[in-house]
Amino acid sequence: MGCGFEGYYKSNVFELVNGLNLIIGSNGDGKTTFYEALEWLFRTDGTSKADTKLISKKRSEELSADESADVRVAMTYEHKGYVKTLEKSFHFTKSYDGEITTSNFSFDLIEENGGERMRRDGLKFDYDLPSEIRKYTMFKGESDLDVFQSSNALKMLVETFSDVKDFEAYFSFMEYSTKMAEQAQTNAQKSDRKNSEKIAQLKRTIEQESSTLEDIENEIRNKEDEASNFAGLLKSIEQSKEASKLLVNVNRRIDTLTNKRAQVQASIKEDYTINLLDDMWILMGFEDIAEEYSQKISAVDKKRRKLENDYLQTAGAEKIIKKMQKETSFVPLPVHIPGQKIMQEMLDEEVCKICGRPAKMHSEPWNYMLQRLEEYKNSLKVDEDEEVKPYYQNEYIVELQKRDTILNDNLAEITKLRHHIQKVISNNNRLHDEIKKIDANLNNEIEAKKRILAQADGLTEEQLLSHLENISNWMDLKNKAVSRLEVLKGQRINHRKTLEEAQESLGKLAEGTSAALYAKIAALIRHISAAFKSAKETNKKRLLHSIEDEANVFLESLNTNDFKGTIRILEKANGQGEAVLMNSDNTRIFNPNTALRTTYLMSVLFAIGKLATQRSETEFPLIFDAPTSSFTDAKETEFFNVISNLDKQVVIVTKSFLKESYDGNLVLDQNKVNEVSGRVFRIEKKKPFDDKDLATIQTVITKVK
Secondary structure (H helix, E strand, C coil): CEECECCECCCECCCCCCCEEEEECCCCCCHHHHHHHHHHHHCCCCCCCCCHHHECHHHHHHCCCCCEEEEEEEEEEEECCEEEEEEEEEEEEECCCCCEEEEEEEEEEEEEECCEEEEEEHHHHHHHCCHHHHCCCEEECHHHCCCCCCCCHHHHHHHHHCCCHHHHHHHHHHHHHHHHHHHHHHHHHCCCCCCHHHHHHHHHHHHHHHHHHHHHHHHHHHHHHHHHHHHHHHHHCHHHHHHHHHHHHHHHHHHHHHHHHHHHHHHCCCCHHHHHHCCCHHHCCCHHHHHHHHHHHHHHHHHHHHHHHHHHHHHCCHHHHHHHCCCCCCCCCCCCCCCHHHHHHHHHHCECCCCCCECCCCCHHHHHHHHHHHHHHHHCCCCCCCCCCCCCCCCHHHHHHHHHHHHHHCHHHHHCHHHHHHHHHHHHHHHHHHHHHHHHHHHHHHHHHHHHHHCCCCCCHHHHHHHHHHHHHHHHHHHHHHHHHHHHHHHHHHHHHHHHHHHHHHHHHHCCCCCHHHHHHHHHHHHHHHHHHHHHHHHHHHHHHHHHHHHHHHHHHHCCCCCCCEEEEEECCCCCEEEEEECCCCCEECCCCHHHHHHHHHHHHHHHHHHHHHHHCCCCCEEEECCCCCCCHHHHHHHHHHHHCCCCCEEEEECCCEEECCCCCEEECHHHHHCCCCEEEEEEECCCCCCCCHHHCCEEEEECC
């Protein structure tokens, strides 16, 4: 193989055999490096020449200042009786400041013929393994197995393995010949004065129909592209359609629950601080306190009035004393008790609601109550002639008495607060319980959403939602394009018929004239041109059917005891192709499991490889990097057994056939290795090594069998 290439520090050699060759290694052991070394060696397009990234870090670290070494990758092979060596290399030097520079890049193909060695340009490797063939021989991982994923894959496949490309030169010649023959016919028929008007009309019809047909063909191509593009878009989201629907439903439930939660939360009334004061909740159970409060306020007021009365007597304000005092030994109630509204109510109803006795209008009790009401009203007026200052400058006790009156007037409502508060708190607790249930359901839906997104093949939520929105639109556009295609194809048939009838009529008019020969030649060339086009399509279809037949034979052997379906190679309207699996009822299997997808795509590759062998009479190898990572152990064993029986050189780089030992290291599963036929290599990192220093990494090769 070579030396100095990345982890392959020293000279490393793989002696491959015809049949199966396994190169087994764990992660980081050099499997991908082996594959990349071959990719680098096989490049003949002038790119990827000398690159410092390809240099073994360990080798470059060992170099002293101004010391040099080489990177070299070579492959010796046999081709058509000749032994050849393809070699690519370059020189690298380490400067005094540690910089690495490259030089002396070379790419050679050395051919041995008897005792003679001839060195040629490595670009001539293309004659032995053409670049158009190489794309069907090397595959990196399972995702690289679909040879039809590039837009021009089918065209290249057809041109490489069929004779279709040989028709192109004839098409150009036929177009030219047809044009010249028709022109010659037209020139010859100009002398036909008798039929000149009919000839002119037929020529106009031919020109119009030819132009219309050209427009129809262009629109057909456009509509075919549209239909193909929308079909491709629909296929690309087919796998995510179900996830998109689930996501939409989950989001709808999340929105419903979120809105419901907001509504329930808004219904909760927990402004308890405000309720305590503004809504007087603090007075719950206030009856006893209210009674005690009334007693204390009454006592304080009585004392206040006694002190005020004594003050007035002492001050000699007889006028005020007479107004406020009766000839009685008790201290009178203040004028504002009972309140103005209550006093007016007692007068209107002619009853004293303090003692419960009747007080007929204009009776002594009734007049007394009227007098009290007037005194109260007068007490609210400011007496500007008052000369004696009041004993109490402020009316705090009066305010307390008013509050006592209000509380007692509303005592019945206050006693109901307990029931109201309990009802509010109970309702709030019920709403909190409802929110807990909503939150539980909401969390379940959010988890369901996470699961959908986690299994959506890397698609974002926005992509999934846009997919679902696009499905209907794309399906409608695809159906419109397909419907328009049917109309256009019908129009094409009609216009072709009209064109052919006009050409035939023009040819009949030429009979018996000098233009007859030219008319026959033009008609003959048109028939030949049509035959070439038909032959091209037939040739292409024959090739695709051949690949299908061979691929299904391989699929049968790779999936002997498992579901397999049938491989079909579909040609899309835009010239692209696709390898698909079909059910027995001719419906497509859109989502085969990964192992089935790998085996049917490999079957297509094997079929193409066999085709390449038959065409060039040369057997080309197949090289795979980790093609079976999705296989089960049983499936993997079955696969390698089939591959080992192929009459073809196959090189597979894999981490299969490894198992964990009792000490946690990965070792070869010798029993599984013994079950397959072929050459087996074990590659691994040389120990000891520093897992944080690339300069300590060296890949070593052991031939196992």
